[in-house]
Amino acid sequence: MLDIIISILILIGAGFTFVGSLGLARLKDFYTRLHGPTKATTLGVGSLLIASALYFSHTGPGISLHEVLITLFLFITAPVSAHLLAKAALHLRLHSQAPVPEEDKVGNRD
């Protein structure tokens, strides 16, 4: 029973990691590309670490808590780095697919 749960968690984690990197490679502009890897971090690596914690709690002498540290650290730092990356991209005025809103166009300003 535990084997099946661990296998499903490992497959979910690896699948989401792959989809996140596929999004990073295939999407059109930087702001859409930023979406993919953030989800890969939270869900993909998160469920891989849960699977690892279950496995080592099952085989090892006691409860394995190293993974919780990594999970906490990743969950705290992933939004911070994504926010700073978006800020850097806005600062560099990277091209975006989204059309400029009407009221922000030059010449349309009050």
Place this chain on the structure above:
Amino acid sequence: MIELALNIALTLVGLATALTFWRLLRGPSAPDRILALDTLYINTIALLVLLGIVLGNNIYFEAALLIALMGFVGTIALCKYLLRGDIIE
């Protein structure tokens, strides 16, 4: 059961690392490359965790924790450099 899942997972994460590396080499702008580096260290953490399960060894989690710390600091430093033109003002 777990061995088959581990093999599939290692293949998928390896492919993900290859795709990220392609974006790192190609990426038209600097934030794209920084995002690719960020994703690359997260993929490395996933690979290390899977390797720890395959080899049944607990020591790989310390390496994963160190990579997480250093990768975060690296990403923040590169973003600060792009934003301010300097890292420590």
